[in-house]
Amino acid sequence: MSKCKALCLLIILTILLSGCWSKRxxxxxxxxxxxxxxxxxxxxxxxxxxxxxxxxxxxxxxxxxxxxxxxxxxxxxxxxxxxxxxxxxxxxxxxxxxxxxxxxxxxxxxxxxxxxxxxxxxxxxxxxxxxxxxxxxxxxxxxxxxxxxxxxxxxxxxxxxxxxxxxxxxxxxxxxxxxxxxxxxxxxxxxxxxxxxxxxxxxxxxxxxxxxxxxxxxxxxxxxxxxxxxxxxxxLSEDESRSLSFLKDKIESTIETLTCPKGGTLSTEITHSKTKIKGKFKNGSPKINVSIDVNQNVGEVECDIDLTKEKSLQYVNKKTEELIKKRIEKTISTVQQNYRVDIFGFGEALHRTNPKEWKKIKKEWLTIFQELPVKVDVHVNTQGLGTMENSLVNKTEGE
Structure with a gap:
């Protein structure tokens, strides 16, 4: 009797569980x-x-x-x-x-x-x-x-x-x-x-x-x-869009073009970027600290610079840091003055840091955001020089 019931149940399930009833x-x-x-x-x-x-x-x-x-x-x-x-x-x-x-x-x-x-x-x-x-x-x-x-x-x-x-x-x-x-x-x-x-x-x-x-x-x-x-x-302009990608830690790779000490240009390839945004409250006033660590390789040299010297690499690092920092600070200022909306996630950073203090300013956040102090620190490390240490163009011209 139990075998008969099991067989009937199996037949019913086979009919009901057909996989083609809704096929397209x-x-x-x-x-x-x-x-x-x-x-x-x-x-x-x-x-x-x-x-x-x-x-x-x-x-x-x-x-x-x-x-x-x-x-x-x-x-x-x-x-x-x-x-x-x-x-x-x-x-x-x-x-x-x-x-x-x-x-x-x-x-x-x-x-x-x-x-x-x-x-x-x-x-x-x-x-x-x-x-x-x-x-x-x-x-x-x-x-x-x-x-x-x-x-x-x-x-x-x-x-x-x-x-x-x-x-x-x-x-x-x-x-x-x-x-x-x-x-x-x-x-x-x-x-x-x-x-x-x-x-x-x-x-x-x-x-x-x-x-x-x-x-x-x-x-x-x-x-x-x-x-x-x-x-x-x-x-946002192209430069502003790239700055936002740096701030939101979405840069996987990009190109930076620098001016060399004696004229001409040098291009680097950003190979790694890591951004940390930390919020803090001081006497009830919010502040933001942005820290960006960047690794790069030299991609193209169109100037007279000796990349075998440590002094030259320090120059490349410093100039890249200044370029990225200046562009990001300008973008933050533009967004604060012209758009007046937090697209950077600064509010979330403050909320994570101190939920109690954030609750006090939450309703007025967009007004506070317009005057929010933001400190940007950029650290750049140049790792690779490519397959050539110095510029082929300048060697040819020297000959």
Missing amino acids: ELNELAIVAALGIDKVDNEFDITVQVVIPGEISSKQPTSGRSPVITYHSKGATVFEAIRKMTTLTARKLYFSHLQIVVLGDELATEGIGKPLDLISRDHEFRNDFDVIVAHNATAEEVLNVLTPIEKVPANKMLNSLRTSEKSWGTTQSIKIDELISTLNNKETSVVMSAIEIHGDRSVGMEQTNVKKSKSTAVLKYAGLAVFKEDKYIGL
Whole structure:
């Protein structure tokens, strides 16, 4: 009797636990690589960049068509606009492979909180995609630009973002979950990478844009966008963006160019950077100390300097320290005076140091932040000189 019951239970479970009841075939889906959100009047204007699998396959020749197609529709909410897009697309939109979300300039200025609600809540959206903002452009215009090398423009935007972050330091990758968390954090303001279009935008959406050795329209990261609460208020310059990356301990590698004692320039490659931010209260007044330790290699020498001498290396170290310190101090001052929001995480540092004192100033933090004393110390160590000790240019000229 017990064997009969066990057999019946096994049969029932086999029927109920079938793994194919909710299957969706690839040829039934439109795979979305990028999503753009704009605000037009009182409606959300949604653009999706859908991959055409046959045009990016390496196993079959292309037909010469675009590797992606964009669709867009409007709605009172982001959810509504996406659903209305089914009247345009031949297949159901599939967002599980979404790589990047572009927020339009006008939308970002008005506020990004509401449009982000759906993509952070809906189960079809994973939390591993990046979010960027379009500078002086709409998200639709950005997603319409075709790119060389990377057939799918979403791949280009993502790869450029990560490569620049690792090798130059003017961009910062931010995932949707980190973005939502920072928006809900009253101590630190959001920054995210901004992208812009260089060249003729109308030609950028044509195939001719990728058939020339020099593209007519290109997508380029412009720096880091500053937000106050959920509103876009300004763009940091390239130098300011790098300074912020130093302060947030996000520099993996970058380049510094120094002036040599007798004229000419010398470039170094930062190979390691470690930043420590410590807050303290003195008689109830907050202060911040920033300590940055940097390792570098000499990358290029276009001046007369003998790098075999210890005195020369000390000069290179000192000049690099001064350059980084001066640029960071200028960036802090600019943000305090012009943007008046804490994008550096100084509030969090003070909170960690003394929660009791922080509680006293928390409500007035943005006002206090504008006059906050910040001391910056930079220590640089030059480790490598490359495969040559001195400049080949000067040797040749000496001969």
